[in-house]
Amino acid sequence: MILTDFDYVRPTGLDEALILLGSTPGARVLAGGQSLLPALRAGSATARLLVDVRRLEELRGIDGSRDGALRIGAATTLAELAGHPLVLDAAPELAAAARANGDPQVRNLGTVGGNLSAVGDGRATDLPVAAIAADARVELAGPDGRHSLPAEEFAAAGPPRGFLVTALLVPAGGRAAAFEKTADRATRYPLCAAAVRITPDGPRIAVTGATPRPLRLTEVEARLRATGPTTEYTYTTEAVLAAFRAEPRELFVPGRGTSAEYLGHLAGVLTARALKRAQALIRI
Structure with a gap:
């Protein structure tokens, strides 16, 4: 499919880009185009005007x-x-x-x-x-x-x-943070991904792919704080998995041949790996 069903403009400044986006129904921002252009080609997205902001x-x-x-x-x-x-x-x-x-x-x-x-x-x-x-x-x-x-x-x-x-x-936070991902083989989007940051108040934990949208899992964080690290900032894989098992199964969205139970377990495994990686960075 040849992409011709829209207009294209490359504004010279941010103010011009905002005017175009605000005054043109159906205007879309074009930056890298790695998601938008394939979606336009497939017909899963539409645009009346592409506003190219890559060189601003x-x-x-x-x-x-x-x-x-x-x-x-x-x-x-x-x-x-x-x-x-x-x-x-x-x-x-x-x-x-x-x-x-x-x-x-x-x-x-x-x-x-x-x-x-x-x-x-x-x-x-x-x-x-x-x-x-x-x-x-x-x-x-x-x-x-x-x-x-x-x-x-x-x-x-x-x-x-x-x-x-x-x-x-x-914000300033330091290097005690990490990210782990299991990708969908066909799309390379995350089947499940977990990111963590260790703070003086305990770990910040967020998950995507397995959940309806990217979420911070404050209840998992609270359970780990209650359990406490085995040594300074160190949480065992068993403690992390137990904290995830206590999450309601409806938090995890099955699909693509997976179950909610599998995705909940996978999210726990990836979080445990990320925490170990972040903990190692504290000592560097």
Whole structure:
């Protein structure tokens, strides 16, 4: 199928892009196009206008503050995110999630904003769950200026019409974080993925793929805090699996030949692996 049923424009600045998105019903943001263009070709998505934001300098780059917080531009590619030294040091779960996306071609074209926004189309992608574990916020620009939402709140609804993801804001947290994934063999989207970050208050745990949307599992966190680590920050696989077995089965969405019981167990296994990886980073 030849993609010709829409108009295309490359704005020269962020303000122009926002005007186009806000004034044109059916306008869609084009960044890497790794999800949108195949969906348009397959007929599962439609667009009246594609607004290409890939070259907007306002949306590019990774900057760090003195306290370790990061601002990651929405047009930053997944390849750039995966290998950036600031991200590897301060938010390794985000770097690992970016590395887990597809193949090198996908990572060279796909963007941070596009991967985060895919949740609005009902797709499980890797960055949202890592952003939730990192306690990150998604910065948006729209008619009323800029504001930000917690990553989990953004994952529940996706970008509102007329708004554009401009950056991912990651608070200072340190390197005690990790990401693990089991991919669907056909699509490479996560069948299940887990991201964790160890904090002084205990672990932050988020899961996607096996759940209706990317979720922070606060009840699992609470059970692990109640059990307590066996040594400093160390949780056994048995304790993690027990915490997941106590979750209601309806939390996990069966499909693609899987059951809720299997996905709940898989989420626990991946979380246990991620916690061990994060615990090892504390000692580096």
